[in-house]
Amino acid sequence: MPKKERKRLQVVISDEQDALLTRTAYELSSPERLISKSEVVRLAIEKIAKELGEGAQLEDYRAILEADTIHDEG
Template structure:
């Protein structure tokens, strides 16, 4: 079976965000399976999309994006 083609995305994140990503991957990992930071990002994307589809408040997400360290307007 041919390998599923994936799109690549490069983003710039802060050291604090990288630390959060690393910690989350570590916490989700088990002795049987290590979880990569990329998998954590994919999981987060799916979770946010699902919540938005279920009527999550857009204002809540917008407020998070406006907080320091999350927005990429200064990049």
């Protein structure tokens, strides 16, 4: 069976965001299966898209992103 073609995306994240990503991957992992940080990112993308499709408040996400932008610039 051919391998799924995947796109690569490189993003810059803060040390705090990397720590959150690492902690989340660790918490989702089990003795039978380790979860990678990439898998956590893919899960987050799917979860956000699903929530937006179900009518989640765009303003909530925009506020989070705006807070990150202000934090990054500060």
